[in-house]
Amino acid sequence: MTLGGISAGTLWLALALLLGLAELLIPGVFLIFLAVAAAITGAATLALPDLPLAAQLGSFAIWSGVTVLIGRRWYHDYPVATADPLLNDRAARLVGEIVVVEQAIEADGGRVRVGDGVWPARGPDAPTGARVRVVEVDRGVLVVEPIAALTPS
Template identity: 35%
Template sequence: MWDLSAHYLWWILALLLIAGELLVPGYFMLWIGLAAAAMGVLLWLVPSLGLLAQAVLFAVLAFASCMAYARLLRPRLERSEPGSERLNRRAEQMIGQRYELIEPIVNGRGKACVGDGQWLVSGPDLPLGSTVEVVAVEGTTLKVRPAA
């Protein structure tokens, strides 16, 4: 009734595996699906390939494609840009920056002008207008020292 060539079955399997990747995200089924698609192309080119040879080649291609992803592609995708570890942590981005005090530091507490806002600072007592350098962050308070 249905006269499907074996390479069509591999392509159908590839589509099912890749569609399965949409339901269960990760990477595993996508790369095995690509190996199944490659098997379909290989079987289209060499139609006399036996069933055992197809199974062994598929296993080798699936393993190779998963390893290629894990060793070659994944590390490149996970590489972060310098400074991106502080991307959404505004206070940590201020470490090393210099600001002017808009309120003197008395008993270890004061305020500094940061952009168009004010931040609490802690450090040694300093007069109004002093320039300070941020050395650390503790919650919403900037730890400062006198700028050299």
């Protein structure tokens, strides 16, 4: 099968090259897996020039799934080290922060001011204006303790 005199295998390899370049320009560790799948499909199409288009597309789909699963496993086993592992976890970044009680914390909870926003909070009773420390984040609710409770005695 050819398109304008170019074999399907060559087109698949060109697609693999384009996907690889796109991964370099827009890094996201995803397009590279599709590039590998396209390269495998291109090699198979060069080896079997009469491979129907449906089989080529099926090959690409299967190899895309396989390479993405291999990539996921790889990044799970060998995570990328970062200087700021909590960069995209705003809630986890709040642990240890000292915040001000905006709405008194009582048995049913309250609210605390974090920067220019207000978050729901729970913990020991604390009056409005009290300073408390965030010790945990539980499903979007800040768990706080009075600062005095955390100072060594």
